[in-house]
Amino acid sequence: MMDYSNFNHSRSEHLPLKGNKFKLKFDLAVMLFFPGNSKMFHHRDLLDDLNKPLPLKDKMISAHRSVQNKFPFISRIAIALYDSDTRVLKTYLNSSDGENPLLHYQTSLDNAPSLKEILAQGLPRVVNNLVTFENGTHEHTQRIGRSGYAASYTMPIFHGGEFVGFLFFNSHEAEVFTENVLSILDIYGHLIALMIVNELATLKVMNAALKTTSGITHFRDPETGSHLDRMSRYSRIIAEALASQYDLDDAYIEQVFMFSPLHDIGKIAIPDSILLKPGPLNAEERVIMNTHSQKGREMIDDIVMNFGFGNINHIDVLRNIAEFHHEAVNGSGYPAGKRNDEIPLEARIVAVADVFDALTSHRPYKEAWSNEKAFAMLQQLAGEKLDIDCVNALIENRQRVESIQQQFKEDIYG
Structure with missing residues (x-):
């Protein structure tokens, strides 16, 4: 039998002698039985990108x-x-x-x-x-x-x-x-x-995880499931109307629709004494309430990491909606005081949809506004708090808005 102990092999010279002998024998066998083995890998998998x-x-x-x-x-x-x-x-x-x-x-x-x-x-x-x-x-x-x-x-x-x-x-x-x-x-x-x-199943699992968490919030928050149904569809209307102007693809529009109901997920971290307070919040309470956007982003980051959702297409859309939907185009919003285009488009879209549905919905502390009155308020806020393009996109689709309101009416069960 040949002695390979002194044979110098660059890839295995640091292995123990016994391991070296085994590796050398294997390499020699490959060279003997599969000469020109690089030809074994000439085929290109046309679906390798998958x-x-x-x-x-x-x-x-x-x-x-x-x-x-x-x-x-x-x-x-x-x-x-x-x-x-x-x-x-x-x-x-x-x-x-x-x-x-x-x-x-x-x-x-x-x-x-x-x-x-x-x-x-x-x-x-x-x-x-x-x-x-x-x-x-x-x-x-x-x-x-x-x-x-x-x-x-x-x-x-x-x-x-x-x-x-x-x-x-x-x-x-x-x-x-x-x-x-x-x-x-x-x-x-x-x-x-x-x-x-x-992809959709992964999104569904992620949404289920987030909605389960978010659902706990809505057991404590007077906002209803109908609110989420409506505002998510308003968000879709706005995104569709802006698609040509902002070069948005259909997948992005669908993610805005899917992720917009999770905008207030961070409210789960807000104490009941503040979240359910019947009267106006004082300055200290307002500071605590405003932390829900940052807490929402942190919760989403944790869930995305723990469940391995990082490769989901447009996952940053979800992060941006949770964190920046209370930013104002004049820089007076929170948590970062972003202005105009510094605010991600998806957050600007959701802000308009959320404000409009809040105005037109009944709450224990207010009656529902008419669409005309709510649209007038949106126009008043446009360019100051809300994005002008997003406001106009919603107002110009009144018929679709009314159809959504008819389909997803408020009821005592939400």
């Missing part, structure tokens, strides 16, 4: 590139999420070769009969020639048609039997979705759906 801590949007783009590597005619992949409370479909993520025809779009499922039929069947739908829908009267159908898409494949997304939304594959070429193509797209479709469901 293993990386990237935002969901980037992962979807990577998946789209992989699909196009096999089927170049797939020019668009998109996701629409379903809000079971309002039966509304909302665009969420997309990857396309050109302009996205349905950016910042939402519609009632009842206004999309062809999609409603997919859900009723529980099966995917193939349309190999969209001329079938050329006389469609719905806005989403017309937008897709104007963008030149000629064929589509639509998959419903379910998680645990619950409907989550739709996944769309679109092509500018007709008659491309053959059975052979569909058999491969099904695999990609379920992979993309799993990515979406995983």
Whole structure:
């Protein structure tokens, strides 16, 4: 037997002699049986980005590139999420070769009969020639048609039997979705759906953890669940209206909607003697009350760290909403006295939504204001306390505001 004890091996020279002999024998065996072993690693995994801590949007783009590597005619992949409370479909993520025809779009499922039929069947739908829908009267159908898409494949997304939304594959070429193509797209479709469901499930777990904590606050705070339902949807209205001006994507808008109800989570740390005081707070009590924004940020940081939520897309949106929703554009707010654009947009959005719902809601110490009176107050505060763009965005969508108020009315149970 050969003696390897004096063989110099740079990677193992500091190991004990016995370990050195074992490592050398292994390396020699690799060289003997796998010569040129670098060739074993020549293949590039086209979906390797899915293993990386990237935002969901980037992962979807990577998946789209992989699909196009096999089927170049797939020019668009998109996701629409379903809000079971309002039966509304909302665009969420997309990857396309050109302009996205349905950016910042939402519609009632009842206004999309062809999609409603997919859900009723529980099966995917193939349309190999969209001329079938050329006389469609719905806005989403017309937008897709104007963008030149000629064929589509639509998959419903379910998680645990619950409907989550739709996944769309679109092509500018007709008659491309053959059975052979569909058999491969099904695999990609379920992979993309799993990515979406995983992200949403993580968000759901995080929201559940935060809402459980926040719920304790609302057992002690006179604000109701209906307030949170309304103000979160007002926040979404504002974000959608500002999307073009601030270049906001649909995922950001959805996170503003999801995270806005957690704005006052820090109130759990405020003593009952201050939180539930029927009269006005004195200066010392006001200082303590104002700490709820910083305490909320600290609580969120702890939960994010302890549950490993740090890679969630737009997680800073949640942090900023909790910490900065009481900042004022003139610098008179708290906790940091930020001004104008120093205040994160999501915090400016939530501030307007929160103030408007507080004004139009009944409280033990005040009657509900009319919308007209509340809008007038918002205009008075705009440029001083509140962001002008956010105020105008809400006021210019009065019809949607009134619809939300009708759907999420106050009741004695909140």
